[in-house]
Amino acid sequence: MENYIIKNNNGISYLQFTKLLEYEDIVKHAISLKPIDIGSNDTLLNIKNEISVGAHCMCPWQRMINNYQKLCNAINLDYKRVYRPYQTHTDIVKCVENEEAGVFTKNFKDVDALITNKKNKILSISIADCIDLLFFDPIKKVIANTHSGWQGTYKLISKKTVEKMVDNYGCNPKDIICCIGPSIRKCHFEVDEDLSEKFYEKFKHLSKIDDIISKGRIEENKQKYNIDTVLINKETMIEMGLKEENIIDCGLCTVCNSDKFHSYRVEKELAGRNTGIICMCNANSLQ
Numbered sequence: 001m002e003n004y005i006i007k008n009n010n011g012i013s014y015l016q017f018t019k020l021l022e023y024e025d026i027v028k029h030a031i032s033l034k035p036i037d038i039g040s041n042d043t044l045l046n047i048k049n050e051i052s053v054g055a056h057c058m059c060p061w062q063r064m065i066n067n068y069q070k071l072c073n074a075i076n077l078d079y080k081r082v083y084r085p086y087q088t089h090t091d092i093v094k095c096v097e098n099e100e101a102g103v104f105t106k107n108f109k110d111v112d113a114l115i116t117n118k119k120n121k122i123l124s125i126s127i128a129d130c131i132d133l134l135f136f137d138p139i140k141k142v143i144a145n146t147h148s149g150w151q152g153t154y155k156l157i158s159k160k161t162v163e164k165m166v167d168n169y170g171c172n173p174k175d176i177i178c179c180i181g182p183s184i185r186k187c188h189f190e191v192d193e194d195l196s197e198k199f200y201e202k203f204k205h206l207s208k209i210d211d212i213i214s215k216g217r218i219e220e221n222k223q224k225y226n227i228d229t230v231l232i233n234k235e236t237m238i239e240m241g242l243k244e245e246n247i248i249d250c251g252l253c254t255v256c257n258s259d260k261f262h263s264y265r266v267e268k269e270l271a272g273r274n275t276g277i278i279c280m281c282n283a284n285s286l287q
């Protein structure tokens, strides 16, 4: 049996993890599928770039807001409570306290992971091939949402997220659930020798290093390598004390499934963005 389901609610499709649905009365989450597109940093900041939607033209910012509204409505959340950081492949993890909600607010510039123990704060991460990690500690009631592309993986942002959950909120790693969203997988994450060597040096202590980096094809006499960034994140979290059964990986490759998910490798600069959202709520009450 799959560990996730794909729901379709009035034409809005999204993925949900069955493990998190066990706590649906206190935590809500979704990872959007196409055609939902929350836009890349570049398209959103280029306001001249209009997109035609049916007979109308809509600026990318308005389209993003509409898409957040549709996705949030589908799981009974108020889109005005979305916190979307301006992600720049950093290893910066920030806690959401009482800052104003919104997209790209100054408090969350150059931030790639958000944590909170407060209710009604929708943590949103944007992705197109990068890994989205949704964290939930059902004991301490803390959530986190982490953007771990290859750069964030190399900089250990998943480890830094867990450390901050422990240090700031008293979480015990063995209680933390981590769900791994659709991302580019080893089948398609191909790099040159210099980057594979950097990864090898950084992660050679991991027990599964031989599965993490493999020789791939040869192109123009150059050896290519395939790297399993998801496995690096899993091994790192096990090292941090998370239980293997609490690390839930949907196993989906965004490149193999680019009909369903936005993929930077496939669509390049034109690629839209998926979003993973997670929010804690009051038990049994709509907001």
Ligand SMILES: [Zn+2]
Pocket: 185, 186, 187, 188, 253, 254, 255, 256
């Ligand atoms: Zn693939």
